Amino acid sequence: MDLYVPTNAPAGEYRGTCRVMTNRGQAGEIPVNLTVWDFTLPAVPALETEFGSPAARLRAHDRQRAAKGKDAEPRDWASVETQCAHLLSEHRLNAVPPGETLRPVAQPDGSFRIPADGVRALREFVERYHVNALQIPHPSEVVKDPESERDRLRAWLAAFDIAAKELGQPHLVFYTYLRDEPNTLEDYRYVQKWGRAVREARSAVKVLVVEQTWTAPGQGGADSAWGDLYGAVDIWCPLFSLHRPESVVARQALGETVWTYTALCQGEPTPWWHIDYPLLNYRVPTWIAWRYRMRGLLYWGGLSYWGPVEDPWLQAPYYAGNGAFQQGTKGILFYGEGSLVYPSRMVGYDGVVPTIRLKALRDAIEDYDYLVLLERQGKAAEADAMMAPLAGSFFSWEKDPVAYEKARVRLADLILSRSKRR
Numbered sequence: 001m002d003l004y005v006p007t008n009a010p011a012g013e014y015r016g017t018c019r020v021m022t023n024r025g026q027a028g029e030i031p032v033n034l035t036v037w038d039f040t041l042p043a044v045p046a047l048e049t050e051f052g053s054p055a056a057r058l059r060a061h062d063r064q065r066a067a068k069g070k071d072a073e074p075r076d077w078a079s080v081e082t083q084c085a086h087l088l089s090e091h092r093l094n095a096v097p098p099g100e101t102l103r104p105v106a107q108p109d110g111s112f113r114i115p116a117d118g119v120r121a122l123r124e125f126v127e128r129y130h131v132n133a134l135q136i137p138h139p140s141e142v143v144k145d146p147e148s149e150r151d152r153l154r155a156w157l158a159a160f161d162i163a164a165k166e167l168g169q170p171h172l173v174f175y176t177y178l179r180d181e182p183n184t185l186e187d188y189r190y191v192q193k194w195g196r197a198v199r200e201a202r203s204a205v206k207v208l209v210v211e212q213t214w215t216a217p218g219q220g221g222a223d224s225a226w227g228d229l230y231g232a233v234d235i236w237c238p239l240f241s242l243h244r245p246e247s248v249v250a251r252q253a254l255g256e257t258v259w260t261y262t263a264l265c266q267g268e269p270t271p272w273w274h275i276d277y278p279l280l281n282y283r284v285p286t287w288i289a290w291r292y293r294m295r296g297l298l299y300w301g302g303l304s305y306w307g308p309v310e311d312p313w314l315q316a317p318y319y320a321g322n323g324a325f326q327q328g329t330k331g332i333l334f335y336g337e338g339s340l341v342y343p344s345r346m347v348g349y350d351g352v353v354p355t356i357r358l359k360a361l362r363d364a365i366e367d368y369d370y371l372v373l374l375e376r377q378g379k380a381a382e383a384d385a386m387m388a389p390l391a392g393s394f395f396s397w398e399k400d401p402v403a404y405e406k407a408r409v410r411l412a413d414l415i416l417s418r419s420k421r422r
Contacts, residue, residue, distance in 0.1 A: 011038035037412050039373075045092040046372035047286060047365050048133040048173060048259065048295055050208075052302035053096035054341050054352050055084040061306060061343060074350040083351035085129050087341070088303075091354065091362040092369075095129040097122060102136050104159035110152075112142075112159040119166050126169055133173040133296070136160060136205060139198065146197035157203035164204040175206040175235055182211055188226040195232025206234035210261060210298065212242040213251045235259060237298050240285065240394040241267025248292055259296030260289055264319070264334050270394045273299070273357070275316055275336035280401045282360035286368040287391035287404070291384075297365075301338020304352060312339065313346050367404070370411040379414060386410055 014034040019027060058080065065071040074080050085095035101122050104112035114122075125131065139146070143153045160174050176198060182191050195207045213236045215228045236251060237259040238244075248258050262285070265272050271281035271288075289297065309315040319337035340361070341352035374383040386407050390398040398404070 009036050011036050037416060039412075039415055041366060041369045041373070044130045044132050044171060045365055045369060047092075047289070047297060047368045049093045049365070050133065050135060050177075050259075050296070050298045051088070051093050051340075052300070053081075053084055053088070054302050054304035055081045055096075057302045057304040057306075058084070058343060058352060061304070062345075071345060076350070080350050083349075085125075087352060087354060089129040089131075091358055092130075092365040093361075094131050094133055095125070097125045097131075097134070101125065102134065104142075104156055106142075110155060112156045114159050114163045119163050122163070123167050123169075126167065126172060132171055133175065135208075136174055136176050138178070139176060139194070146194050150197065153197060154201045154203070157198065157201045157205050161204045173206060173235075174204050175208040177208050177210075180210055182209065182229075185226050188229065191229055192227065192232050195229065199232065199234065206257070207232065208235040208237060208259070209233045210237045212236070212238035212244065212247075213258065214244050214247040235296065237261055237296070239263065239266060240270035243292070243394055245292060245393075248294075252293065257296070258292070258294045259298055260285065260294050261298040261300075263300060264337065265332075268395055271397065273336070274334055275357075278399070278401075279357065279360050280399065280404070282357050283364040283367065283401075283404055284391065284397045285394075286364040287371075287387055288394055288397065290368055290371045290387055291391045291393075299338070299340075301340075303338075303340040303358070304343075305338030306343075307337075307339070312342055367408060367411075370408060370415065373415055374411065377415065382414055383411065386414075 012035075014036065016032045016034075017029045018032045019029050055077075059077065062071065062073050066073045081098070088095040098121075101118050102114065103118070104114050106112055126134075139153055139156060142156050143149045146153050164172070164174065178191050178194050179187055182188055191209055191211075195209065198205060198207050209229060209232070211229060211233070215224050215226075233256065235257045236248075238248075238261075240260060240262045243260060252258060262270065262273050265274075271277075271284040273281060285297065289295075305317065305319065306312040307317040307319055309317050316335045317337075317339040318333040318335045320333055336357070340355050340358040342355065344351045344353045347353060371383045371387065374380065390403060390407060
């Protein structure tokens with residue numbers, strides 16, 4: 001390609017050519033046109049995310065290969081963790097700090113504090129990687145019963161209140177992930193007990209639960225006989241297909257937050273995330289999230305669930321379903337489930353390589369940033385008007401990728417029109 005535009009290039013139109021090879025091995029050139037707009041997205045994304053870190057899974061993958069005599073383990077794991085954190089940040093996802101950074105230490109007087117060195121390291125990490133949400137260690141690490149040890153729980157949570165003030169990052173959300181997808185009576189009782197105890201402390205730490213905002217007998221694992229999770233949750237995270245607008249609005253009216261997530265192919269068709277579904281599916285959900293003022297996006301796998309395959313470069317990673325999620329078919333394979341990066345040894349360095357699906361997801365998160373910029377300019381109504389034809393719901397969305405590119409251009413023009421008037 002003969003077109004190179006540095007990140008600090010002035011606004012304007014840039015033209016060049018790109019040399020390509022046809023499927024018959026013939027070389028050719030295509031024109032490349034690039035428009036640089038005269039505004040920048042905020043360094044910290046507006047959309048809160050939790051995708052985990054690929055570093056831990058990569059370490060397990062590399063150790064497994066080393067045990068089989070196929071590769072040596074990396075010598076410098078700190079560099080690998082740094083590379084993974086940079087990759088997450090570059091794609092506008094939250095990087096995950098080292099676990100010890102967020103662990104409060106018991107004090108002689110019964111209180112807890114995150115050491116000054118930990119707070120300093122955490123500040124550097126948050127600022128360097130533009131983090132907007134942090135998952136804290138589970139409170140059960142220091143408290144076995146949140147009711148009988150209420151004072152100890154509150155003392156432990158207070159350490160995060162102190163750290164939040166010392167960090168001076170008002171946008172930063174601290175949250176605890178109590179239990180994944182509570183789908184039994186025991187799970188519900190656990191979340192009810194812990195969630196209400198944490199919320200009663202009124203600390204900076206929010207309670208995130210991967211569950212829908214409504215209950216109904218036999219639906220979505222939430223049986224009304226179990227009661228509900230109201231009063232035990234600050235951040236709800238329903239599956240795409242279990243989003244119900246009316247109940248979401250009701251929770252938001254109480255000051256609670258709603259995120260969303262996808263996994264496998266559950267319920268009616270939504271923008272499922274797999275290799276054999278349209279790439280557009282990775283871009284659509286943030287537009288729908290904006291429609292319903294959802295503030296976060298969650299996904300499992302640490303971007304690097306490479307499943308049972310030996311080499312994810314040569315075989316598509318997959319998760320093997322148990323047949324309960326789609327038409328009763330046994331042995332369904334969900335290709336690409338939980339996997340958005342590749343191990344990078346194949347291309348000459350230690351770390352991970354992003355997929356084109358991760359690039360599409362970055363576009364989606366940037367789309368959300370455009371919409372938030374317009375809201376902050378007082379133009380939410382205009383932004384909504386551009387969003388509405390594309391994102392009807394998680395069950396109905398525009399299938400033409402070009403429509404989203406055209407919408408982004410219109411959003412940019414609207415942002416610039418306000419800037420020029422100033």
